[in-house]
Amino acid sequence: MRHAVLPKTLHVDEPTPHVDWSSGAVALLTEPVAWKANGHPRRAAVSSFGVSGTNAHVIIEEPEEAPGGEPGPGVAPTAVPWLVSARSEPALRAQAARLADFVSAGAAEITDIGYTLVTNRGALSHRAAVVGADLDSLVRSLGELAAGEPGPGVVVGPALGSASGKVAFVFPGQGSQWAGMAAGLLADSPVFAASIDECAAALAPFVDWDLRAALADPAMLDRVDVVQPALFAVMVSLAAVWRHHGVHPDAVVGHSQGEIAAAYVAGALSLEDAARVVALRSKALVALAGAGAMLSVAAPVDDVRSWLDGHDEVAIAAVNGPSSVVVAGATAAVEAFQETLTVRTKRIAVDYASHSPQVEAIAAELATLLAAVRPRQAEVAWYSTVESRWIDGTGADADYWYRNLRNTVWFAPATEALLGEGFRAFVEASAHPVLTTGIQESVDASGATALVTGTLRRDEGGADRLLTSLGAAHVHGIPVDWATVFAPGNPAGSTCPRTPSSAPATGSNPGRRPR
Known part of the structure; x- marks a missing residue:
């Protein structure tokens, strides 16, 4: 459509003789044909008839042209990252000062500068990232970096002398919720919004409320049968955003209900089964409220x-x-x-006692409600905080999700095990950090150096906080696919069409100790 060319049909040497091509106005395209304007919106149908019986048919229509026939100016960026690096700390500060002087000397497009910094500059051993929505805030942050006094819009990493180690995605239980959580990303990130909508569709057979409405309603988030599914949706959608920007987990670990999100992200549960577990189990918990x-x-x-x-x-x-x-x-x-x-x-702000003998009162009910769950082999390594070991996901059946609610959550031993196996980055995929303090305690006790970061924060649910978290990953040596940030429709809100690079998943042996 962009090139105004109708491509030829693939894998066709000549039209079938079983169709009378001389009658009617239908022709098989055996060669590319120019798609000329005809005074009406041009439309085309694209079909795929798979041997397996999976068929697809989509109709596309050309968009309206912007005034003058030129591309429109795009959407003003909500936040933009600028990356700076050097071979020493003094050189890093000097680089920040030179950049601040350069952009202050004349008109500058902050998105173009950010794109140039991530594509045309090497990432050296001393790194920093500044995030801002306008030139003044970015220049101010550069000045703070140059002075050695980074503010809230600046992330500075350690000197990188070796590989950053493996990455673990961490999913907490309750506690990260807040009314309006991730509302900014719903508006700014198509990847996040699409995942939320997929979760809403998966939850719909099991709930009688709307997910998007619940995310903004403090009264609804006070209900255990709402907050747990809502948090699940936010966590797995944030994990999708991290992956979209090139940060892939070598392993997942979950805390309490967070293990449902971990199991889905690992591939051990389908989205339908994960929605079934989190929605029906949280409904059953209502019976324990107040006790x-x-x-x-x-x-x-x-x-x-x-x-x-x-x-x-x-x-x-x-x-x-x-x-x-x-x-x-x-x-x-x-x-x-x-x-x-x-x-x-x-x-803790709950009126029921998870992970205690009180849960035994709903054991039989959970066995019935979750009997339809069909776990499968995980695609990403999963360390169980129920069993304190690596599991392959195939045992994540109804009984597992009962034990996940009834038994002690051995999260600290899980963190220690991952540290012992070379994990040096713990990314909490949540609306507000809940587990980072405990993880950092375990990191400090081990004597290791590791990145421990959240994703969003309370009252900071938009692109600026996401980009700051991505910046923290970058400055600690974790590869980030910054081209995806500057692609149209992503949090940086680039005004120029740019093709995101493809970042392969880091992958681990399913359900086994990652190598």
């Missing part, structure tokens, strides 16, 4: 275990880090246990 409580305790798990002696109605629900434990149980019992503690504690 339980969960409490975060800032202490090692061995200490918490000893303090629980005599508190039989309270169980260790999750171990998130070396000094980060969650307990759960009957409300009065949790409150009584909290009163005995002298360490820092925090009540």
Whole structure:
């Protein structure tokens, strides 16, 4: 359509003799034909008749021309990344200063500058990324970088002397939600919006509410049967955005309900089965509302275990880090246990006790509701926080998702295992970081150097926060396909058509320890 040419039909030497081609106005294109304007919108039908019986037929129509017959100016960018690098820290600051002086000296198109920086400059060992929506904010951030005092729009990475290591995508349970989460990406990122709509369609048979409406409604997000499916949709859609921009997981790990998202991203569950698990299981949890409580305790798990002696109605629900434990149980019992503690504690905003004996009350119901789930071999390595080992995904049936809700979440041991196997980047795909503190504690305890980053933040759900997170990955040595950022319709909002490069998936042996 762009070149005004009708291509010839593939794999045809001559028209079939079984059709009378002399009658009617239909001709088989055996050679390319110029597609001339005729005063009406030009339309064409494209068909594919597969041997397998899978057929496709699509009708395309030429768009209206912009005034003057030239391409329109496009959409003003909501945010643009500028990348700077050098061979030393002083040189990095000097490079930032020179760039700030250059762009301040005359008119500059911030998107074109950003595109030039990612395509025509090498990425050296000392890196920084600045993100802004206009020239003034970008120049201001460059000035902060040049002064060695980076502000919120600047990400600076460590000196890169070796490979960045393997990448793990991390999916949390509840706690990352906020009304309006990811609304910016819904408007700015076609990849994110399309994934949200796919999730909405998958959830539709199991829920009676609208996903997009729920993301913006604080009252709806207070319901466990809404917030868990909504968070699932946001997490897997953010994972799709990371992948679109060239950052692929070598492994996935999930915390509590986050394992449903991890299983889907790994390929162990279809989208339909993942939607079934998260929607029907969260509905079943409504029966437990009002009877339980969960409490975060800032202490090692061995200490918490000893303090629980005599508190039989309270169980260790999750171990998130070396000094980060969650307990759960009957409300009065949790409150009584909290009163005995002298360490820092925090009540979690739920009124039921996941990962405690209270869940046993809905065991039979879950077995029936989830009986139709058909797990399959994972395509990306999956470390189970239920079983504390690598699993291949084929056992993620109804019983697994009951145990995922009933048993302790061994998240810290999972982080430690991944660190021991060379993972040096942990990307939390969520609307607000929930697990990064516990992960960083485990990283520090191991003596390793690793990137621990979220994706979005509370009240920061648009392109600027996403690009800052991508910048954090870049400056830590993780390859990012920046061409996708500058392609039309992506968060940088480029005004020029540019072809995104193809970034291969990093892939791991399905369900096995990644090499």
